[in-house]
Amino acid sequence: MSDTPDILDTHAAAAEAGVCYDTFRKQWRAWSDPAHPAFCQFPAPCRYPPPGQRGTYGWRRSAVAEWKLHRERAFGAAHIQPRGVHVSRQKAASALTPAVLRLRAELARIMERME
Structure with missing residues (x-):
């Protein structure tokens, strides 16, 4: 890590984003490339x-924290699991x-029509 506290290396940025290092290492370019279908800004x-x-x-660090805040606002608190239920951070993020x-929304609409 750099001596500047606001700069994160790849390991620290993966931890800050809430994914494992290998996922982050392989995906960050797709996440930041607007031309890629997996674009996450x-x-x-x-x-x-x-x-x-x-x-x-x-x-x-501030840019990654801002991205994380926007993602949490967009998806709400649905990622919060009740106590005692273990879900890996990588699975929860994906x-x-x-x-x-x-x-999920499409499936909910289909289920409503079936009732």
């Missing part, structure tokens, strides 16, 4: 490794994608 890194070299990316929420 995730903030792009504020620090890149030098061109042609391997290195660390850096995200602003269950709140817009596509899953649309499918």
